[in-house]
Amino acid sequence: MPLLIGRGKSLSALDEALKRENLIVLVSQREDDKEDISPEDLYEVGTVSLIKQTFKLPDNSVKCVVEGMFRVRIRDCPQTEPHFTAKIEILEDVEEVDREELEKIRLTIQAQIENFLHLGIPFPADNKIRGSHSNARKRSYQGFLKRIEDKERYNHRRQNGTTFQILRH
Structure with a gap:
């Protein structure tokens, strides 16, 4: 990141x-x-x-x-x-979710981040970074991070529409 x-x-x-x-x-x-x-x-x-x-x-x-x-x-x-x-x-993770499914998600996110870095898109200015994350969205991410079990975090991500996408300009 x-x-x-x-x-x-x-x-x-x-x-x-x-x-x-x-x-x-x-x-x-x-x-x-x-x-x-x-x-x-x-x-x-x-x-x-x-x-x-x-x-x-x-x-x-x-x-x-x-x-x-x-x-x-x-x-x-x-x-x-x-x-x-x-x-x-x-905070320990409790293994309840299919490891293969989590690995696919991890690889997808990793590929998107690598794609972003390879595109050579410059880092936004500090004020653009701050403006791109509303406090409500940050609270949603924080709720995701606080989930103790892998399956609970995965379900929270799906229910709250937390996605990882590269936006091209």
């Missing part, structure tokens, strides 16, 4: 993760337009992600490609400066 990182705390967290094992916890904030955030402004469920590539831009922001590894629940944020640190709980 490609990300554009520009806030000071986010850049600091990225730098720290790159010095370590290239792992970072990604969580959404509840309100996109809020600039100075506290731990209470973040959703409690997120994803530990592997940082695959980074590209520093002239304005000091960073384009970065990450791969989600597993879901986590934020239990505490003991540090907020120069970036947030978190005590996390790994």
Whole structure:
């Protein structure tokens, strides 16, 4: 998943993760337009992600490609400066759904992402990224992420119309 990182705390967290094992916890904030955030402004469920590539831009922001590894629940944020640190709980997946069906879905999503990257479509500006995800849609994605069982997440995705599509300009 490609990300554009520009806030000071986010850049600091990225730098720290790159010095370590290239792992970072990604969580959404509840309100996109809020600039100075506290731990209470973040959703409690997120994803530990592997940082695959980074590209520093002239304005000091960073384009970065990450791969989600597993879901986590934020239990505490003991540090907020120069970036947030978190005590996390790994959320285990309960295997109830057909693994073959899930693998087909994963391969489809992966192919769409690879297609997007191969098209050479430039990353949108930060404000376009924020504007493209309404708070209602983000809450829907957050509900999807919070589902504990694979089958429950799959059914939530189908019922709420959560799809993964590449939009061509």
